[in-house]
Amino acid sequence: MQPIYLDNNATTRVDPKVVEAMLPYFSEQFGNPSSIHSFGDKVGRAIKQARRQIQTLLGAEYDSEIIFTSCGTESDSTAILSALRTQPERKEIITTVVEHTAVLTLCEYLEKDGYKVHYLKVDNKGRLDLEQYQALLSERVAIVSVMWANNETGTLFPVEQMAEMAHASGILFHTDAVQAVGKLPVDLKSSKIDMLSLSGHKLHAPKGIGVLYLRRGVRYRPLLRGGHQERGRRAGTESSASIVALGKAAELAMEHMEYENTFVAAMRDRLEEGILNAIPHCFVTGDTENRLPNTCNIAFEYIEGEAILMLLNKQGIAASSGSACTSGSLEPSHVMRAMELPYTAAHGSTRFSLSRYNTMEEVERVIGAVPAIVAQLRQLSPYWGDNGPVAEPEKAFAPTYA
Amino acid sequence: MWDYSEKVKEHFYNPRNAGATEGANATGDVGSLSCGDALRLTLKVDPESEVILDAGFQTFGCGSAIASSSALTEIIKGMTVDEALNVSNQDIADYLDGLPPEKMHCSVMGREALQAAVADYRGEEWSDDHEEGALICKCFAVDAVMIADTIRANSLRTVEEVINYTKAGGGCSSCHEGIEEILASVLEEQGEVYDPAATAAPAPQPAAGGLTTLQRIRRIETAIESIRPQLQMDKGDVELVDVSDDTVYVNMTGACSGCQMAAMTLNGIQQRIVEELGQFIKVSPASEQQKKAAMGG
Numbered sequence: 139m140q141p142i143y144l145d146n147n148a149t150t151r152v153d154p155k156v157v158e159a160m161l162p163y164f165s166e167q168f169g170n171p172s173s174i175h176s177f178g179d180k181v182g183r184a185i186k187q188a189r190r191q192i193q194t195l196l197g198a199e200y201d202s203e204i205i206f207t208s209c210g211t212e213s214d215s216t217a218i219l220s221a222l223r224t225q226p227e228r229k230e231i232i233t234t235v236v237e238h239t240a241v242l243t244l245c246e247y248l249e250k251d252g253y254k255v256h257y258l259k260v261d262n263k264g265r266l267d268l269e270q271y272q273a274l275l276s277e278r279v280a281i282v283s284v285m286w287a288n289n290e291t292g293t294l295f296p297v298e299q300m301a302e303m304a305h306a307s308g309i310l311f312h313t314d315a316v317q318a319v320g321k322l323p324v325d326l327k328s329s330k331i332d333m334l335s336l337s338g339h340k341l342h343a344p345k346g347i348g349v350l351y352l353r354r355g356v357r358y359r360p361l362l363r364g365g366h367q368e369r370g371r372r373a374g375t376e377s378s379a380s381i382v383a384l385g386k387a388a389e390l391a392m393e394h395m396e397y398e399n400t401f402v403a404a405m406r407d408r409l410e411e412g413i414l415n416a417i418p419h420c421f422v423t424g425d426t427e428n429r430l431p432n433t434c435n436i437a438f439e440y441i442e443g444e445a446i447l448m449l450l451n452k453q454g455i456a457a458s459s460g461s462a463c464t465s466g467s468l469e470p471s472h473v474m475r476a477m478e479l480p481y482t483a484a485h486g487s488t489r490f491s492l493s494r495y496n497t498m499e500e501v502e503r504v505i506g507a508v509p510a511i512v513a514q515l516r517q518l519s520p521y522w523g524d525n526g527p528v529a530e531p532e533k534a535f536a537p538t539y540a
Numbered sequence: 541m542w543d544y545s546e547k548v549k550e551h552f553y554n555p556r557n558a559g560a561t562e563g564a565n566a567t568g569d570v571g572s573l574s575c576g577d578a579l580r581l582t583l584k585v586d587p588e589s590e591v592i593l594d595a596g597f598q599t600f601g602c603g604s605a606i607a608s609s610s611a612l613t614e615i616i617k618g619m620t621v622d623e624a625l626n627v628s629n630q631d632i633a634d635y636l637d638g639l640p641p642e643k644m645h646c647s648v649m650g651r652e653a654l655q656a657a658v659a660d661y662r663g664e665e666w667s668d669d670h671e672e673g674a675l676i677c678k679c680f681a682v683d684a685v686m687i688a689d690t691i692r693a694n695s696l697r698t699v700e701e702v703i704n705y706t707k708a709g710g711g712c713s714s715c716h717e718g719i720e721e722i723l724a725s726v727l728e729e730q731g732e733v734y735d736p737a738a739t740a741a742p743a744p745q746p747a748a749g750g751l752t753t754l755q756r757i758r759r760i761e762t763a764i765e766s767i768r769p770q771l772q773m774d775k776g777d778v779e780l781v782d783v784s785d786d787t788v789y790v791n792m793t794g795a796c797s798g799c800q801m802a803a804m805t806l807n808g809i810q811q812r813i814v815e816e817l818g819q820f821i822k823v824s825p826a827s828e829q830q831k832k833a834a835m836g837g
């Protein structure tokens with residue numbers, strides 16, 4: 139039985155054409171692009187081409203606005219820390235409660251250093267309140283950092299509008315677009331976004347390569363100082379094979395953009411509809427009107443996500459979950475909690491994230507497999523009776539030490 | 541995915557005694573919804589002999605919570621109520637060939653469900669003193685609440701003291717930042733400031749009395765001796781070469797040297813020695829020590 143990979147928001151398979159493009163840069167083209175001789179020269183030119191390919195994908199005005207980093211996390215840290223260093227008199231940050239830990243953990247750390255961080259709340263569909271946002275914009279704020287697309291639910295935030303609002307108040311705007319780039323058309327030159335993070339392994343390039351887009355003219359301080367690589371903005375010998383790979387992946391993402399937003403979206407919709415029709419007491423989380431084309435997150439009530447994943451895995455189906463157990467923490471996902479899902483649903487939230495490598499046959503197989511898995515676990519659940527949830531589940535079973 | 545034993549997986553895929561027990565006369569509901577693990581244990585106890593005739597579970601939780609529940613019911617069926625109360629969470633974990641440190645609380649939950657059910661059977665009030673914090677030390681499964689309580693109770697001031705009192709941080713040391721944060725916040729409660737440069741008070745005497753270097757080495761030798769017959773059966777052997785403050789150096793010989801199982805065997809030896817000493821110590825091949833010496837430490 140062929141395994142079915144529906145965890146593309148966690149990471150993606152490297153496209154075979156990307157592998158092919160990068161391989162020579164391990165062997166024949168191993169030179170250091172900073173060297174004067176021909177070994178380095180060709181590598182330098184390949185990096186230049188990759189920079190242009192990414193410029194095109196992002197719709198950036200200049201290729202020099204692309205800075206290669208080691209991952210999405212590094213890009214996020216670089217952007218936020220740079221804004222704080224260039225504006226030492228500004229001690230506030232605006233972000234959201236549902237950011238990736240790459241931003242949240244850094245912000246919590248900065249709070250210990252005396253920075254004030256405003257975390258924008260979301261409603262039960264995962265949407266922001268732009269009035270609350272507007273009210274926080276002040277000359278004390280150094281940077282706004284808001285994700286473009288949420289990794290758990292796929293919910294999109296109106297970052298272009300939010301960047302305009304930040305600019306009108308003279309505030310820098312950064313977006314963690316790690317989940318959006320490659321799945322949605324992006325045109326940075328027509329936006330007011332100052333900085334943007336992306337990560338290669340979410341768009342069929344390898345792990346360990348990322349980009350920070352830095353609008354020309356935005357004041358900047360590097361995270362890593364050293365050699366003159368990336369025009370002194372990110373020192374360290376270029377990861378040339380991975381950079382070439384990311385360039386190729388960007389080109390392929392452009393080619394597949396329409397497919398992603400039609401066929402991949404259609405597979406996602408079929409999966410969602412098939413599951414919702416077959417299973418009672420489950421619902422889609424997040425903002426279904428404004429969502430990545432590849433993501434669906436379904437909360438199966440009265441059962442727990444890790445158990446669901448293990449049974450899915452037994453049938454060769456890979457997905458992920460927002461339960462506490464899958465993250466090794468004591469609380470279900472902060473995204474599910476922020477939308478105020480009850481615990482009995484938050485722990486059962488399951489994310490299916492597709493890619494252009496999936497097929498309708500796979501989707502049908504998953505639709506066929508999930509109902510029995512959910513039924514099997516509900517059979518074990520203290521909230522489940524013979525034929526549905528017990529009456530007033532949270533009263534009927536109220537264990538000690540909540 | 542977690543590193544679950546085959547036994548855990550087997551009990552998860554094919555749970556025993558799932559569902560409510562028919563004719564039950566005892567119920568224990570424990571767990572925490574916020575953590576995503578909760579369990580109802582129902583028992584049918586013979587009032588004459590106090591033997592547990594039947595046991596069943598209903599669990600909302602992850603794979604190891606379901607497996608622990610299943611294991612618990614298998615262990616206690618046929619026991620008297622008093623015998624069952626002697627079942628520890630470690631017994632449940634052992635029955636399943638071990639649980640990952642992050643998942644030990646699943647076995648604790650099983651034991652508490654049992655206590656709650658027995659209290660229910662006897663018409664007693666059961667109250668737990670359970671408070672679980674975020675897992676800080678993954679080597680020894682110590683959580684934040686336990687560390688904070690120990691710091692308060694013993695007026696601890698340094699990471700080293702926390703290691704001495706709780707074992708937390710005594711292994712791989714990756715959690716020292718977390719321990720420092722707990723120290724800082726507890727000391728702040730008491731109006732003090734955490735000073736990373738403070739020197740630790742002398743280590744407390746372990747319950748069994750402190751070990752002299754000689755005693756330590758004796759115990760290490762005992763542990764190694766107890767493992768050798770097994771290795772010799774596989775045509776291998778191990779000998780003790782040296783003991784430093786934090787490392788035991790051994791030579792693997794015969795079929796063990798260079799065999800693919802060597803790393804696994806070393807882990808097994810380490811576990812035996814750690815158990816024997818009651819404190820963490822690393823086991824390395826003697827060649828590592830030579831390498832270290834060659835590099836000037």
Ligand SMILES: Cc1ncc(COP(=O)(O)O)c(C=O)c1O
Pocket residue numbers: 147148208209210211212238240285287288289314316317337338339346348
């Ligand atoms: C929204 C978001 N931001 C940041 C990251 C981190 O990216 P990387 O793994 O490249 O550091 C991820 C990946 O999980 C993500 O989904």
